[in-house]
Amino acid sequence: MKLIYLDNAATTKVDERIIQKMFPFFTEKYANPATKWTSSLSKEVDFYVEQARADVAHLIGAEPEEIFFTSGGTESDNTALKGIAMANQERGNEIISTKIEHEAVLKPLSTLERMGFVVKFVNVDKYGFVDPDEVKKLISKKTLIISIMHANNEIGTIEPIKEIGKISKENEIYFHTDAVQTVGHIRINVKEMNIDLLSLSAHKFYGPKGVGAIYIRKGTKIKPFMEGGGQENGIRSGSLNTTGIVGLGEAAKIAEKEMDSDDARIKDMRNLLWKKIEGSIPKVFLNGPQMGERLSGNLNFLIEGIRNEPLLVLLNERGIIAGGGSACSAGSKEPSHVLKTIGIRPEDYFSSIRITIGKFNSKDEIDPIVNNLIDCVKKLRELSPFWKGGE
Amino acid sequence: MYPDIIMKHFLNPKNVGKIENPTLLGEFETPSKAKAIFYFKIEDGIIKEIKFQIVGCPYAIAVCSIITELATSEKVENFKEFSKKELEKFFEIPAEKEECINLSINAFLNGISKYKPI
Numbered sequence: 287m288k289l290i291y292l293d294n295a296a297t298t299k300v301d302e303r304i305i306q307k308m309f310p311f312f313t314e315k316y317a318n319p320a321t322k323w324t325s326s327l328s329k330e331v332d333f334y335v336e337q338a339r340a341d342v343a344h345l346i347g348a349e350p351e352e353i354f355f356t357s358g359g360t361e362s363d364n365t366a367l368k369g370i371a372m373a374n375q376e377r378g379n380e381i382i383s384t385k386i387e388h389e390a391v392l393k394p395l396s397t398l399e400r401m402g403f404v405v406k407f408v409n410v411d412k413y414g415f416v417d418p419d420e421v422k423k424l425i426s427k428k429t430l431i432i433s434i435m436h437a438n439n440e441i442g443t444i445e446p447i448k449e450i451g452k453i454s455k456e457n458e459i460y461f462h463t464d465a466v467q468t469v470g471h472i473r474i475n476v477k478e479m480n481i482d483l484l485s486l487s488a489h490k491f492y493g494p495k496g497v498g499a500i501y502i503r504k505g506t507k508i509k510p511f512m513e514g515g516g517q518e519n520g521i522r523s524g525s526l527n528t529t530g531i532v533g534l535g536e537a538a539k540i541a542e543k544e545m546d547s548d549d550a551r552i553k554d555m556r557n558l559l560w561k562k563i564e565g566s567i568p569k570v571f572l573n574g575p576q577m578g579e580r581l582s583g584n585l586n587f588l589i590e591g592i593r594n595e596p597l598l599v600l601l602n603e604r605g606i607i608a609g610g611g612s613a614c615s616a617g618s619k620e621p622s623h624v625l626k627t628i629g630i631r632p633e634d635y636f637s638s639i640r641i642t643i644g645k646f647n648s649k650d651e652i653d654p655i656v657n658n659l660i661d662c663v664k665k666l667r668e669l670s671p672f673w674k675g676g677e
Numbered sequence: 678m679y680p681d682i683i684m685k686h687f688l689n690p691k692n693v694g695k696i697e698n699p700t701l702l703g704e705f706e707t708p709s710k711a712k713a714i715f716y717f718k719i720e721d722g723i724i725k726e727i728k729f730q731i732v733g734c735p736y737a738i739a740v741c742s743i744i745t746e747l748a749t750s751e752k753v754e755n756f757k758e759f760s761k762k763e764l765e766k767f768f769e770i771p772a773e774k775e776e777c778i779n780l781s782i783n784a785f786l787n788g789i790s791k792y793k794p795i
Contacts, residue, residue: 591732592732593711593732593733593734595734595735596687596733596734596735596738599678599679599687599735600688602678603688621709632709632710633709633710635709636709636710636711668693668694669690669693669730669731669732669738670730670731670732671712671713671714671730671731671732672712672732
């Protein structure tokens, strides 16, 4: 059975070209770049690490010395929030964010709240959009940092971070954005967008898992989250994950060249898929913004009368891997905080699935996806006491 | 991912649907709006026919199907004390799926408890 992978917002398949670049760093160029002054092998590895740093910097319009390698998005988010908070307590104790951030932002924020910081959440509308004017209203003399994601992982809403960056700059507030869903997919320029800190992760754009980076604008006062041997200019201790870093650098280089054409192709496939789903399955409703205003690969929709978990399992049985905003549970488990925040009815929390298209999907997969979806939805609706035949 | 017996019943659930003019109904709904309904046709204390409808997870769906197979042609009174223990003879119940399974058991027991022999 040929697998159709539709969960590219969760993670992506690694591009073969990236794997090839990584290979030599396991068994040939395996030295630790920290000893570059005494070993030529280390010096060689260091050269490739710095090249990767430059490639990542170039992708987001930063300087190489503003890029620090981490283990991924979660570590970068923790570093940004806790690092700024701990280093700048004299500047203020208020943080502005949204309730639709990833847990990698929300959890550190609640830790900071317990430590005495005050988190103010700016409202989002029913599509998940932040209104920059609402951000402005929450700013006080004590605001230290604004953390708002570039695009939402569940519903694909692309936030107006350029406007928010401008507001942050005017008010001399640090601006952090979790951009794991957008780096390598859409164009970002940290200088033009006035971003002070940005989190990114390799495996969201065809690189390996376990490696990412944080961009920290020059001159930013920050305390390290990981302490130890002082690598990465003391910002992130720990021997460098050189294979991963080389993979991340190659992912950045490929994305720089190919992301615009990939994005256009992904958008076409996504639009066609939604047109066919909407045209053939009654009572399906899009969650989040309209097609033009969301991430190109993202679809998140509600299917009336059924639950997402059995649907995902049925699709999986047919070789189709999709995602759910949150797993279905008969009991008290928390539904998706994103769907809840944008006002989806409680009875519908568990009826939504997420399909995220990536560059390795192809147009000829669309008909099999639609046909299997029609069939599986029909099967589950036949079981459902809530389904009244679409009236 | 799931035990074979759960997968088998989930993919091909038995006794799905409604019974017209059932002897009684068993229902249960959770706060998150998962719902199961059992339709019973009972004659002389014997469950002649039992069908179900459900909105719930694969475990809950499979358990409904398994219950209908266990109960068909059996005496109602044999199921007064029905619990997850009877199901544990067939498969292990993971802690995180217990509430899903309870949805099906509770709906079934709701029906059984309504039965008053004439």
